[in-house]
Amino acid sequence: MRILLADDHAMVRDGLVPFLERLEPGASVVEAGTFPDAQSAARTHGDFGLAILDLYxxxxxGLEGLLSLRSEFPTLPIVILSGSTKPEDALQAIESGANGFVPxxxxxxxxxxxxxxxxxxxxxIPPFLFDYREGGPAHSPAQPPATGSPLAHLTPRERDILEMIVDGAPNKVIARELNLQEVTVKAHLRNMFRKLTVANRTEAARVALLAGVSGRKSLQHV
Known part of the structure; x- marks a missing residue:
């Protein structure tokens, strides 16, 4: 798969490329520093499986670039990558055709x-946008999920483990960070999978992301 990565900060591109190359075997990244360069690359190659665009x-x-690319490549998955955490930016990006908004x-x-x-x-859809659309303040990470959430029946410890799964942490790292034995982590995982009606870590992470879980930590640079 060929991935288009467009961001005017070389440091951001340098940090992301190694992760993007792990999306699937043989994945390659084409970089661009401006939207015109990104649009030119899309027209030249024509076979991108994913496009990641910096909002600013x-x-x-604004969102004219996104609208233009969406119009020209209607089936191309497009994700907006941004330093902005303004709900208005995320909402407008999604409504303009983005498949995701990633802070x-x-x-x-x-x-x-x-x-x-x-x-x-x-x-x-990033979690902060759910709060914005519902007209309420951002939830504290310590608050339990809403009753209708698929995570509502998880214990606080299972929630901790699920957040680390979203971050890609293996059992050994989870055990060390939470001061648990690996066998205890495995027991929590079995219970969690049963409650979420999933079969493995990948499916559990998917449920978590759809429910708005974004991991235990955030970094200014990736």
Whole structure:
């Protein structure tokens, strides 16, 4: 799969490329620093499986760039990557045809999970947008999920483990970070899978991402 990565900050591109190359075997990344360069690359190659666009890079003109690319390539999965956490930006991007809106504060492993979710045909809406659309303040991470959430029956410890699964952490790392034995982590995983009606970690992470879980930590750079 060929991936188009367009961002005017070379440091951001350098940080993301190694993660993007792990999306699937043989994945390759074509970089662009402006929207006109990204649009030219899309027209030249024509076989991109995914496009990632910075919201405020030169030439985007707000969401005009997204609308233009969506019109020209209607089936191309497009994800907006942005340093903005303004709900208005995320909402307008989704309504303009983006398949997902990813804050740059998100961990690299979590971004991978989000991109896999998008490639499976889902849309990714960041948790802060749910709060905005419902007209309420952002929820504290310590608050339990809403009753209707698929995560409502998880214990706090299972929630901790699920958040680390979203980040791609293996059992050994989870055990060390939470001061547990690996056998205890495995027991929690079995219970969690049963409650979520999933068969493995990948399916559990997918449920978590759709429910708005974005991992335990965030980084300014990936």
């Amino acid at each position: 890079m030169p030439g985007m003109n 740059k504060t998100m961990r690299g492993e979590t971004i991978l999970g989000v991109l896999r979710l998008v490639l499976s045909g889902e849309k990714y």
